Amino acid sequence: MKTKDESVDILSLAECWGLLGSLTLGRLITSVGGNPDIFPVNYAVQNRTVLFRTAHGTKLVSAAINHQVLFEADDHGLSQGWSVIVRGVARMLRTDEEIAVAEKAQVLPWTATPRQHYVRILPVQVTGRRFRFGPDPDVHEPR
Template identity: 70%
Template sequence: MSDDLRPVRILPETECWDLLSSCSLGRLVTSVDGAPEIFPVNYAVQRRTVLFRTAEGTKLVSTAINRNVLFEADGHNTAEGWSVIVKGLAQALSTDEDIAEAERAQLLPWTVTDKPHYVRIRPVSVTGRRFMFGSQPDRTFTAV
């Protein structure tokens, strides 16, 4: 069976970055008080890193305390879907140079709130899958 017809296909890293660059809403997974937490964030891809903005609060504190994070984004149409996961290290940007570079991404908050802090996720690994939608295949049951 050709790779294009397989119901689940593992994506090369370059395609993962192309897909991440094609959308702007994902989920940040981190740890808060020793328990996993997930936060929706709007983001931008900049130099093969994930960049998001946040206000003071749980996201900013949790990424400072536990830099190891996951980031996931996905998309779909009527025929297929995809999912990309970035395992990485989160860092709040603090130097004028880093902040100036982040501002060039033109990442605006979606809500009418002040989100003055930029956080960059530097990837340790990037994985992705594409899923073909369709009916469940017929099963053949045999008696043993």
């Protein structure tokens, strides 16, 4: 869907999930101690949810305690870029069955540190935009 600004397209839900599934690094945005915080995380898309692994620590605690989170992934090339935001509820996976399903996603860490806990973001809202790059429009030129 086009917006008033022809350089921005609103992405469909299917496009959003397709783009999210094309990357493995995104950002978890949450509140820690009443303050906003952001964490880069390796992730996978599984059954239209976002799944990541973490060690015991700030990301895990804030995701488990605060529940409501944002997750963002984006990418760009020379002529265009995109951004997808997932608003959702984060929950730590606890049962053997949940963990067995999560392990099939093969969320691979970038660093060699133990990440034995899985967190799944259950989406409440997914939005995305594609941006076409170009020169600034002439503010005096009529549209």
